[in-house]
Amino acid sequence: MESLTPRSGHIRVVISAKSIAAGASVTEQDVAFKDIPRDLVPGGAVTDIAAVRGRTLATGMSPGEILTEQRMVGPSLAKSLTGTSESKIIAITLTDVGIVSALRTGDSVDIVSTADERGMAAPLAHGARVVNIVDDEVVLVALPTGAAEVVAATSLTSPLTLLLSG
Structure with a gap:
């Protein structure tokens, strides 16, 4: 939905008013409106501050950056990271926390169950995309x-770890 401004050819979009950390919940004090030339507005640009209030940022933002749906945790981000509209974002509690310091948002990882019925490691999903590092675990x-459901179900009974896949 476009918010056309009196200045012909411009769209009023929501921008970050200050630095906002990844994982932060967006408040009205964090954002502002700015009129941007239509041809410079990215797809998914947010035009309503109320639509972002309380939402979680997947990545940090610098002052003046345009806020897009893909920058916030939710269906648009999951779709953009996986390339499919049928996707989910899930939380994984890791047993091997050593890998966390090497992870970055957007990294591709494989998810492994640390023990199957024979006590062997079992791959569960390939090419998962890191959305956010919540904490050390x-x-x-x-x-x-489909893969999200398998991983979520397995996490209820078996420890999980990640492998950086590229």
């Missing part, structure tokens, strides 16, 4: 829906 990842 919890990572949010985006996966196609």
Whole structure:
């Protein structure tokens, strides 16, 4: 939905008013409006401050950056990271926390159950995309829906770890 401004050819979009950390919940004090030439407005640009209030940023933002749906945790981000509209973002509690310091938002990872019925490691999903590092043990990842459901179900009974895949 476009918010056309009196200045012909411009769209009023929501920008970051200050530095906002990844994982932060957006407040009205964090954002402002700015009129941007239509041809410079990215797809998914947010035009309503109320639509972002309380939402979580997947990546940090610098002052003046245009806020887009893909920058916030939710369906648009999951779709952009996985390339499919049938995708989910899930939280994974890791047993091997050593990998967390090497992870960055957008990294591609494989998810492994640390023990199957024979006591062997079992791959669960390939090419999951890191959405956010919540803390030293919890990572949010985006996966196609089927893989997300398998990983979520397995996490209830088996420890999980990640492998950086490229």
